[in-house]
Amino acid sequence: GAGVSQSPRYKVAKRGQDVALRCDPISGHVSLFWYQQALGQGPEFLTYFQNEAQLDKSGLPSDRFFAERPEGSVSTLKIQRTQQEDSAVYLCASRGTGKTGELFFGEGSRLTVL
């Protein structure tokens, strides 16, 4: 596609529910990143994929957070048993090949946990 697409743009969940956030990167982009942006803060790194391999998941805040990219294109970030502190904007970004390849961000998914 023309840009990074994320869905849903807005999600309201009750505490304890599971949610799934989808990211469609730019076609052909090898690298894919998830960031979490709390209100009034800068984005914080969650995890990184190169093709289907998850090479870095050091930013995932707990074992309730899980990300996958099974075919090396679309990625899903899943949050189990959501808690109020999970409320944030979840940003996805992709990058093509090349040493100084620019990161392209989607518009994010805003999750509100009640």
Add this chain to the structure above:
Amino acid sequence: AQTVTQSQPEMSVQEAETVTLSCTYDTSESDYYLFWYKQPPSRQMILVIRQEAYKQQNATENRFSVNFQKAAKSFSLKISDSQLGDAAMYFCAYRSFLNFGNEKLTFGTGTRLTIIP
């Protein structure tokens, strides 16, 4: 671990004037990249300008330029001839040169820029 600090939560500037946004960072590495990103209300982060630490020359992109002071670990963004479309959150970000391929960025807390017509 690297840290990025933006000490100006909010800034405002008259349309057509010049404004400078501040950023400092802390790192023990000698090679790295620094970035300024713009985030409008649509939430999509847009790259404004990039600086490689090994380059002494300050990066420029049209009305946007940086003042990179490596020894002081300072990386400010200057916006000349400010336009209404420049209104947004601006984030300074750091990336290690060593992690080629893993574009893990460390962001500051942002500066909200308002343009006064």
